[in-house]
Amino acid sequence: MNLPLRTAGRPWRPALLALPYLLAATAFLLLFERRRDRLPDRLATHFGGSGRADGFTAANSFAYQGLALVLSLAVLFAALAFFLELEVLSWRALAATAYAVAALIGSLMIWTVLCNASADAPDDARLGLATLLTTLLSALVAGVLGVLLAGLTAPRPRQAVATPASVAPRLPLGASEGAAWTRTVVSRPLLGIGVALVAVAAGFGFAGGWTAGLGMAVGAVLVLPLSGARVTVDRHGLTVAPVWAPRPRLRIGLDRVVSADGRAVDAFREFGGWGYRARSGRSGFVLRSGDALAVRLATGGEFVVTVDDAATAAALLNTLADRARRRAGTGG
Numbered sequence: 001m002n003l004p005l006r007t008a009g010r011p012w013r014p015a016l017l018a019l020p021y022l023l024a025a026t027a028f029l030l031l032f033e034r035r036r037d038r039l040p041d042r043l044a045t046h047f048g049g050s051g052r053a054d055g056f057t058a059a060n061s062f063a064y065q066g067l068a069l070v071l072s073l074a075v076l077f078a079a080l081a082f083f084l085e086l087e088v089l090s091w092r093a094l095a096a097t098a099y100a101v102a103a104l105i106g107s108l109m110i111w112t113v114l115c116n117a118s119a120d121a122p123d124d125a126r127l128g129l130a131t132l133l134t135t136l137l138s139a140l141v142a143g144v145l146g147v148l149l150a151g152l153t154a155p156r157p158r159q160a161v162a163t164p165a166s167v168a169p170r171l172p173l174g175a176s177e178g179a180a181w182t183r184t185v186v187s188r189p190l191l192g193i194g195v196a197l198v199a200v201a202a203g204f205g206f207a208g209g210w211t212a213g214l215g216m217a218v219g220a221v222l223v224l225p226l227s228g229a230r231v232t233v234d235r236h237g238l239t240v241a242p243v244w245a246p247r248p249r250l251r252i253g254l255d256r257v258v259s260a261d262g263r264a265v266d267a268f269r270e271f272g273g274w275g276y277r278a279r280s281g282r283s284g285f286v287l288r289s290g291d292a293l294a295v296r297l298a299t300g301g302e303f304v305v306t307v308d309d310a311a312t313a314a315a316l317l318n319t320l321a322d323r324a325r326r327r328a329g330t331g332g
Helices: 012-034 059-083 088-118 129-153 188-207 210-226 267-271 310-330
Strands: 042-047 053-058 181-186 228-234 237-242 250-252 257-265 275-279 282-286 290-297 302-306
Touching (some): 012 059, 042 059, 042 088, 088 129, 181 310, 188 210, 237 257, 237 310, 267 275
Antiparallel strands (some): 290 302
């Protein structure tokens, strides 16, 4: 089974996705400075369906806001490239999106400067259909370029190591011995998205876009607490709780455990993404692809939680569940 590509830890991949935004910011700054003497203090920055200006911004504010937007997007896509685990197709799609958005935003900012520089007054500025079509075409070309560059730099897929499941593993324990196992797992994608949202919120806030910045900050508050979990196996069963808070927590008692094993899972292919997932009789807390503890339940379903050293957790859980069944059978 092929597992997703790990783009994390490869500094040139974030640089590849940040590059078009740095180029767009440079082109915008050079043009703005070159035409600064021809620009009015108040720029037409929003245009209606007819192409007529219906919104205005101070020239210097427009420059700061434009740079904040472009650089915030650079940080966002660079963070996604660094933290996400992607298959080849998804990596190319992310690169295409990054390049297309950079071309779209950069072109609109550049055309805004040009149409204001050529108008006698801000109210006379026009952004016509031909300009919009040119902008869309540039975004399309940039997206294709992103796909090509991603294809040239796509890493090779990793091969999963199959875990034999014919016999559920056991951890030897004496009759009077107790044991507990706990590990912390952090989702690099969710952590990266949360950090990127914080950076974008700060960028918008610095530029004066507090409404958009507040929305990004709320998103960060929702995402960051869910970016990590503590997984525990003990006499109570299997417990999954957030790293940063005691609640909410999910617990599967020993009486519900039929068997457990460690295996490799693909977050997107098998569960459709990260977080708490439910699909086709399976549920789970999936924070990444890779090693996972899979528990077959008495109801016939399966619960999966991604965590390192899952084989040890499975062996202990099987042993504790066996002990609980024996005690229940003897009434002790």
